[in-house]
Amino acid sequence: MTALLEACDLAKTYDTGGLPVVALNGVDLTVRRGEFVAVMGPSGCGKSTLLNLVAGLDRPSAGAVWFEGERIDQLSETALARLRRRRLGFVFQFFNLLPTLSAEANVELPLLLTGTSRREARRTARGLLADLGIGDKGRSAPSRLSGGQQQRVALARALANQPDLVVGDEPTGNLDSGSAREVLGLLREAHGRGQTLLLATHDARVAAAADRVVTLRDGRVFDDRTLGAARPVTLPFDPEPL
Amino acid sequence: MALLSGGRGHGYELKQALEQEFGSLLPELNSGQIYSTLARLERDGLVEGESVADDNRGKKVYRLTERGREVLRSWVNVPVPGSRLKDAFFIKFVVATSVGLADPLTMIEQQRREYFQSLRDLDARLAANGHSPTTELMVEGAVLHLKADLGWLDLIEERLVAGGSAS
């Protein structure tokens, strides 16, 4: 079975005002369908860069990226846009919802782009928001929602077109611990339903939920570990056992 | 002693109360342990026992002494010491690496893997059906400690790599 996403020897150098910065220095990455892969590493290690490259948001300086067997790093902006529309969903650290659209409208956007009728899009969007626990916030403006709620809207938007891959760059990075737990739970649920996830995170808990944890250091893959199934936990005491 | 703060009671009553309140916290108790503990407390002057006249088995009724109350009070009110400088892994790490028994980076990585797995285990436990709010707090506490420990591992590794000595 071909991998969903395959990146080979990716390298990226940024030219910021004369001083070139090497963000990635030969990274291989494979993501299979249904996998949940977490990318970890200290800040500046290239996590975000890697994600941007495999998601077609940026072009590599060297190396190649295949998405479902199709080479994407040489595609035009327009072709990439079409790819993102249908097959990729994004969740960012700072939510990145369009502030002038309501929560519902934000979620509808990818659906409208792929030609779904307005009514159908509205219905799907409402359903998604309800699934994520914020069905009553559809008409609100993003500025009126809490961080956790906004991230859920962002997640709904990412899932709207049932993408092959959801990419997240520090999805819990800007949330308090309670909201972070909730969002992680939702991500896990999506994974449980078969959604392929690729997340960059510095939150160990998020990484622990993944099937595989790839650690980057200085622009290279340092480690690629697969965690085993959960072992049973005995608690020292259980005050009110059910 | 906490149980006695509510009033006085027989040893047998205490055993029952203990099992009821903190059942699974403790292993199976037998009456002997209760009485020997009570005797020790009496010897230290924290409780005092009174024989009950009409009890032909010689069982005493116990209650807290003034000193006992003070000791109890300080146990409740004095905070648990915060600094936990004793860490099993760190001791192992320092010992093993100074003697050359193991490669420091490998040790750290193995421990890290264990912590990650523990995180996974804990989250699975939470996700499993039914738990009380207290259990949740207990698990969250463990998670936070694990995250802190992982951060500590990163720091140790960083210093190691930077050339500083681990010992």
Add this chain to the structure above:
Amino acid sequence: MTTTLVRLAFSGIRTRLLASALTLLLAATAAATVVLAVEVGQTGREPWDRTFAAAHGAHVLANVPSEKAARALQSRQGVVEAGAPVPETTVELRTGDGPEPVRISGLSGRPRVNAPVRIAGTATPGDGIVLEHSLASALGLGVGDRLTFAGGVRLPVVGTAVLPSVARYPRSNPGVAWVDRPTFDSLQPLGDLGSWTVALRLADPAAAPRVAGSILAHAPPGSVSAQTWQEQRSVALMDAQPLQLILAMYAVVLLAVVFAVVAILVGARALEQHRQIGLLKAVGLTPRQVTLVFVIESAGLGLVAAVLGFAAGALLAPLLAGPSSETMLGSPTVAANPAHLVVAAALVVLVLVLSTWLATRRRTRFSVLHALESGRSAPPSTSLLARLVARLPVGVPLAVGARTLLAGRARALLLAGAISLTGAAFVFALSMQASLDAQPAGQVSDVPAELPVLVYTLDGVLLLIAIASLLAIALLGLRERLRDFGVLKTVGLTPRQVASTLVSPYALLAAIASVLSVPVGVALYVAVYRAAGGDGDPTIASWTWLALVPVATVLLVVAATSVPARMAAHASAVDVLRTE
């Protein structure tokens, strides 16, 4: 405290150099137009005085029915010098375009008072005819041409001259010419019996109105007319009136556009600098003081603009007034009345201050958080307009872009207003052109030739200003939404669609605003026409021409906003999203 505020204001100007420069340019243009409007009427003053002196002009010029009455006036009290009575009559001149009435005076030698001042050829008619200079220009006649009059009399043009009591042809109708007495007697009068004029010079020129009044009082009403030298001058200067009217109208339009554009620019800046505003407030400035900083900035720019505009206007006014000084000796001078600088400064600074105050008032009052929100005012779902747009079956880019534009309602309205006014000015010009074209061929128009040129020039300037402002505003909008563009790209909008989210709402706005500009422009034209003394309904431009205005406006707006939009579309999503 004041010095601190002033210093803050100047640093503000320096940091937003481009916007400040644009504001300065706009305000200076408006100021120049205001100055032109008031100065152009005054630039003829000196030349007229010169003409009056050269002609030894009449303090009172009386027109009486008989020679006897004329001689009687010569010995009136206060009269220190009098010219010989001069007979006048109207004759018909045959020109290529048809008969043209001309009022001729029969001179017996050079008049002592109110003598024609030579411009070309000779001022002494001799056997020929001396034409008044503006008449000659209008009919295209010069020295040496032979004229034919009704009755067959043919006369050569021996010269052109001007007279302080005669205003420019064709505003002053019929035109004027001079012949000597014998020629006068040989010409067939056209209809009326003619009259006699006598030119009087007084011991006390200031007493002219009184003397004229008493002349009128002592004669049967309607038979006599007496014109003072003050009246002569104001009639001569009134020639600039159509120009002044047009300039005044454009000044108002320009000031309105300045108001709108400055409000947008300052408002956007206040929004962008909300963090600085919060900082200022944390340091201890009250919201009112923060607003004051912005106001001082604008006032400062306004003052500089007023001075620049005054210089430009004062220098240009003589050029504008040039043609209308055909009846005077020499060219119009720079009037540069300092009072006009005050007027211009007052108007410009007032508009700028008001605009700035309104734009920043809200934004400085709130906390940092609210300042962020007030930039995106109402929740999108409850805005009626937004819901309306949501219902329209328009493409995704327009739907997204329109919501963003509508979120800044004040800005959208101001921009629409500015576009409307600019379009209206063009409708005005087109209607004016249509009116001119509608006049029967051959008839010399009483619309001075320089008027259309002035209108087209002003329209050109207004257009340049509008385009510059639009670009600036679009760039502002771009900078504010750069992050949104990145988000749109990640969601899957193609670069062209991203560009369209910026261009299409502006295009829609321009379409609506420019359609409105048609009735506004027509109304303006009718108002100015009536104010200029025209009667009846003026001809306005045809529908085909009028329809051109909205089309051209939309195309221009699309072209102007495409430039920044293209930049937005090709900004890498990564650069935009990797932030804060």
